[in-house]
Every structure is written in structure tokens, then in C-alpha cells.
Amino acid sequence: MEAALAPEQIAEVAKGNVQSIASEPIPTNSESDEDMPLSQRALKVQKQAPAVNGNAKRQRVNYKDSSDSEDDMPLKDKIVPPRAAALQGSKRKPESRSDPAHDKKRRKTQSQPANGASTAARKKPGPQSGEKRWSKLCHSGVLFPPEYEAHGIQMLYEGKPVDLTPEQEEVATMFAVMKETDYMKHERFLRNFWDAFKPILGKGHVIRDLKKCDFSPIYEHHMAEREKKKAMPKEEKVALKAQKDADEAKYKVALVDGRQEQVGNFRVEPPGLFRGRGEHPKMGKLKKRVYPRDITINIGKGEPIPEHPFPGQKWKEVRHDNTVTWLAYWKDPISQNSFKYVWLAANSTFKSEGDLAKYEKARKLKYHIDDIRAAYEKDWKSKDPRARQMGVALYFIDKLALRAGHEKEEDEADTVGCASLKLENVELLEPETIRFDFLGKDSIRYENEVKVERKVFQLVKEFSTHDAHGNKKKNRDAQLFDTMDAQDLNRRVKELMDDLSVKVFRTYNASITLNRLLYESISEGSYSVDQRKADYDRANKEVAILCNHQRAVNKAHAGQMEKMQGKMQSLMEELHDLQADLKAARKSEKAGSADALQSRVEKKKQQIEKMELQAKVKEDLKTVALGTSKINYLDPRITVAWCKRNEVPIEKIFNKSLLSKFHWSMDVEPEFSF
């Protein structure tokens, strides 16, 4: 049987040396790495001018220094300067959830097609609808976290040590190690934790009030252990690492139709306290340990069934479903109606094919976007209120790169996207500016003031005051779009282009923006590689802002900035002294030393300039995450082609894992335009 992997093969893959393995997967027309990649096959490349479109641009709000990004904006898109505001987590529990019943039952009031209901979308079986994804699949299943080992450290209750069973101690420790996190200040977290801890303590336990608990002995023990580990002699560390690698090696690879592929997340999630984002109703709940009996394995027929270290147990199920790409899944112990999956890694064929398809679909949108824009603008004037709402929603999705915004459950964080916007999320600023303020995915705040078409402004005003039946909307937490939801948007968009869905607009706008900015950028030729990279980063940043990709300000940020300022100060002083020396040397006409000083002055100046730029970029990017768009939204062929045109080594832009994830895009021709 060929399924088993030779150890040396495993080692290669485990090390991430997958180039040969990884490039192969795109088998259709390639025999070797050098062959024409899928990218080229798929695209009968049209060499067209860089796309320039009326793209959405937005001004970030939580961004102190707004001056720079504004001047290069087309006037039309300029946005009213925003009020300064703090980064995250506004307090915004809707006062009353007014009429939730109505909220849920809204929609469907009006019937069908908004306008010129073109050829209804044709079902093309995509890679999710029962199509065969593999013929042979072999892997080693999942790796379980080690069982809990009791440390025997006692916690204190009313100042006195308390004995805990290992089971109790495990949960106490989960809580103890979170001592320094913000969750400790979160009432809901504490309540949920207590509700989980109490039954584990059992009836009549001495511990009856969380407030009287002191977990710090456990916390300190945990920290001490950590220190110990850090202080371990080098050889021991190396040996430990080697052991770990060896234990994991077999889980890291899978064999798919004879190809070796890396597995992504082969580890079963260890138990812990749920760390939801934002105001998550379930934060602090105990996420229970997962066992083989909870896990369904997916594997090729006739392949050896993966083993597990729990003698009495069986896998929940073993399936041989070749229409899906997951290797295993289990029910998420926190939200009973969702699953955790084990998939192949980002560089696998499954994922690469998915990526390519995603970007090709977004590129296809380019040929339809004008018609689509015309269509939704026409809908603004429709007699059908549903069409009007849909038209405005699509405009937001296109211009602002908003997410679709599906309905959420009561037991999830209260966040919104386009379709689920509430009145309280939009403020009308006469004559034609809309101010958005809402918590989106991951409870990241989206704040933006956008100048919109007059008609859109009027429509949003209409939606803000009256529903589709002309009844007044009274509550701030009422739906802005009361006649439609995300599903309706997806259906609508399919009328406009086959297989189009709402999220494609984000990909499209992100990629086409990068493409345009890179073709517009002029620092070629005499500019240094670093300067050209800075160009790239600026474009990347613009996309990140468009997509609202944020990150928390690094805790040390302020201190680091101060330090830089201080350093700059002393550099300035040094420059000053040098300049004085130079002047003196000139006076005394010691030519040689003057020349030397002159060059030292120049050097110092450059040093200062570099530092200034560094400081500016750092401050600039303190809340902006560039990585997310690079990984998920920007067609790598744009980047690769730009690197080729500008003689920038691709490694400057893509790190090792991105290179591997995007191996399929590497031999795109330099003229590629998205």
C-alpha cells in the first residue's frame, strides 16, 4: 500500500519544504515547477490599462493624523473630516430591543425582482455542492492535547488554602492564568465562569462566592513554571523540541490522490475558558475537553483508520465523503450549532484552487461592475421599496466594502454588517454625508463619514424614518433595511452576474485598488528597493483602511514612540555639533577635515531622515493591520507582477508562509493586471 509516507518525506513536509510537493498539486497542465502555472492557464490575459474606477475610499476615524491620505483622493470621494474618537468597544447596548419579533419577521413583504430581472442565476455546481474533491485521502487524524496534570497548588478562599480535586483544580487554573487579562474586569465573564465552576465544586463546597476567591498562588506557580521553562539549558530545550516535532510529524501530512499535502490545524483544541470578542454573551464559559467519541473522521475508503490514545473509546464516526475537504470535525462545545474542522494547510491544492477561483471570480466582476452599478443606481428610483433598499445596500457594499451582514443569534455578540445595519448605526449629516458607526466582525468598530449621492442620502433618510409600509420607525435599534436581508442581497447579486455573491465585492475592490495604486506609483528607476517597498506598503495600507482591518495598539507603543523621539533629539544635537565643527573647519581652511565633516553631516542627516520616516510609519500603522488583506483579499499575482516590473525581490513582500500559500501565482507575467 502506497499510503504510508516514508519518514524522510514526512520530515521534508514537516519542515515546510514543500515547494515540490506544493507546486505539483495543480496537475491539470503542469509536469514540473517550471511549467505554466494554473494562473496563466486560467487567464487568457487581457493586457489592459490599470483599472481606475470610482473606488471607495474612506477616511479612518480612529486615526489621529488624517492629513496625509486625503490629498490624493479624488474630490468626489473626499470625506468630511471625522470627529476624533477612541478606537474600540463603544458602550452600545440598545436600550430596548424594541420589537425583535418584527425584526426577525420583516422582509418578504414585497415580492420579487427589483428590476430588469435578467436571466436568473444558473446553478453551477461549485466546489461545495456535491462535487467530487478527491479519490484517495489518507491521514493520521488529530493530535489530542495532553491530559491535565495536577500541580497541587492551593487557591485561597477568604484567605485560607483550599484543597481541590484535580478536576476542580484544572478549571481554577484556567481562570487563574487569566489574572492579568481584561476579562477579569468583565462582569459577564466572571458570572459565566462562576456558573461553570460552581457545579464542578459541587453542593456544599466551602467555596461559595467568587469574590472571596484568591487564585494568585496558582497564577504565581504558573508564572514560575513559565520562567523555569525559559531558563532551561539549551540542550534540554532542543531535545524537548525534537521530541515534540517527532510526536507531531505524522499528523502534519496527508496524502491526497497520491500527493503529499500539509495539514493545517491537526491539534484538537484544548479545554479552556471561552474568550469571545466584544460583548459576547458566552465569554467565560467552560469550553470542555474534546475526546475521540466527539470527533468524526473523514478518510478514503480502505485507508487505515487513524488511531487515538483513548483505549476505551471509538471515533464518533468514520466517513468517506469525497465531496468535502475536511479531515475531521467535532461539535463546538461552546456553540452547539457549529463545528470545528480540521483542514489542509493554506498551501494545499484544495486551498490554492479555492484562492485562484476566488480571485478569478473577482476579476470577472470587473467586466460586470459598470452594469451592476447602473442597475443598482436605477433601483434607487424604483417604485418598489424593496428594490430601493437593495439598491442602496449594494451601493454601500460596493463603495464601502461592507460585509453582507447576516442575522445573528441572541447568544452571539451584537455586531452588524450591511444588511443588518440599524438606525442607530447611521447618522445623516446634511446635506449629503452619512456617518457610519457600528461594530462589525470581531466587534471591530467601523466609523466613517461618507459623502454620498444626493439620492442615496434621501433614501437613507426615508429608510431611517419609515418602513416599507409607510409606518414610522420609532426605535433606534430598528433595522435600516427592513425589507431585505443578506440572503436577499446574495440572490439579487446573482441576477446581475452568475455565481456572484456579496463578499466578492470586497475581494474585487481590495484587489483592484492595489492594482491601480501600484500601476500609478512612480517610484521606479532611481528609487531604492526600500522606497519601492514603501510604495507597496502605502498601497497595502490603503486597502487595509478600505477593509477596516484594525489591530489593537501595542501596549508598549507610546513608550516606544517616546524613545524614538528622544533618539531623534540626540541625533539632532549631534548634527548640530557636526555642523558647527564643519563651519569652524571651513574657516580655518583645513580642506581635508572639512570634506570629511561634510560627509559626516550628510550621513547624519540621512540617519535623521530615516528615523523620522520610521517613526511616522510606525505611528501611522499603529492601528492598521496590513496582513489581513495580504492573506485574504489581494490577488497575489498583482504583487508578484509588480515585483517583477520593479525588480523587488518577492521575499521583501511575502514571508515564507505567504510564498508557500501563493506558490501558484509565482510565474505570472510582469504585465499582469488584475
Added chain:
DNA sequence: CCTTTTACTTAGAATGATTATA
């Protein structure tokens, strides 16, 4: 239809490793 289930992509924080700097 409308809701629920399933499968997949996208997301920021936390952690770990590497590099720059004092």
C-alpha cells in the same frame, strides 16, 4: 418558501522565534 445545517473563508490576539540594539 423559510430555517437549519454544513462547509468553508476571514479575522485579530496571543505566542514564539528572530533580529536589532544597548
Added chain:
DNA sequence: TATAATCATTCTAAGTAAAAGG
């Protein structure tokens, strides 16, 4: 040579959207 800053990787939560189910 330790410490700090930066960068890469891991982790798992939180979205989207299609299909299945009733």
C-alpha cells in the same frame, strides 16, 4: 549578552454562503 523590538506562526473565533430539511 541581555533586552527590546519586530516579525512570523499559531490559535480559534467570527464571519459568509450554499445546501439540506421541513
